[in-house]
Amino acid sequence: MATVGPVSSPGTTPESLAKIKVGIVDDDPLVRSALGLMLGGQADIEVVGEATDGQEALALVRTSAPDVVLMDIRMPRINGLEATRRLMSEPQKPRVIVLTTFGADEYVVDALAAGADGFLLKDTPPPEIVSAIRAVAAGEPILSPKATRTLITRLRAEPTGERAAAAGRRLEALTEREHEVALAVGRGLSNAEIAKELYLSIPTVKAHVSRLFDKLGATNRVQIAITVHDAGLV
Structure with missing residues (x-):
């Protein structure tokens, strides 16, 4: 971020x-x-x-x-x-x-x-x-x-059990690669940094992020990061 x-x-x-x-x-x-x-x-x-x-x-x-x-x-x-x-x-x-x-x-x-x-x-x-x-x-x-x-x-605060469980359920709908991209977004990495770390092209990363928006009900990267943090994964 x-x-x-x-x-x-x-x-x-x-x-x-x-x-x-x-x-x-x-x-x-x-x-x-x-x-x-x-x-x-x-x-x-x-x-x-x-x-x-x-x-x-x-x-x-x-x-x-x-x-x-x-x-x-x-x-x-x-x-x-x-x-x-x-x-x-x-x-x-x-x-x-x-x-x-x-x-x-x-x-x-x-x-x-x-x-x-x-x-x-x-x-x-x-x-x-x-x-x-x-x-x-x-x-x-x-x-x-x-x-x-x-x-x-806010993100360092201990998530409530309900919030953490809800975030975990949303992340369960992701493919393995989408899950990796979500974790990287949660760590604040840019598309270029994610591409380098996961050995993907930048267009491929962008496509994965777009699917994350749809699957997680997010409208921006910050909301993806909040979901990842709420699930206790970062």
Whole structure:
């Protein structure tokens, strides 16, 4: 599992990559404006729309199809957590980064359980927000250092017998290879690292991860990791 930091690949630059379409969802116009100005200066990022609450966010995704949505939590009508849950049911669901001023433990866990691929505080430095967008667009979950500590604390807590048993039952449905990939995801390995460790191609790893989403009822890698940890396997 990645934390916020620079994201780049050898031989590539932001200018050589396809533009990442981003939607901004926040009820504060100053926040939307600041994020828009910051992202507007990136050669590989395009802001395709803004929304003032979760209900507008659903419409934004259906009309503009952003790759990544920056989602506030506390908003009128539909809050960011509920909007994220609903977006995960969309035919073309985006990646979601929850960007909030609230770092409370329950928000971190709830956001990830809802299907968010990232959790950042709004005081995160702009370059790190940009790096997080690029990473999430590439399929890597991103958590702020505080959110990472919160999740680690949650995973280290002794799972209840019921939760551990439920996680174990879900994992029993996996093939041997899928089980190996799930354990690797639970250890925080990237697709490239899993491919190297299990002697697989990266496309094959991606295919296995996609099947894990279906079989485990997960919408992102963090949820796979939580299932593995709940089962006591990592």
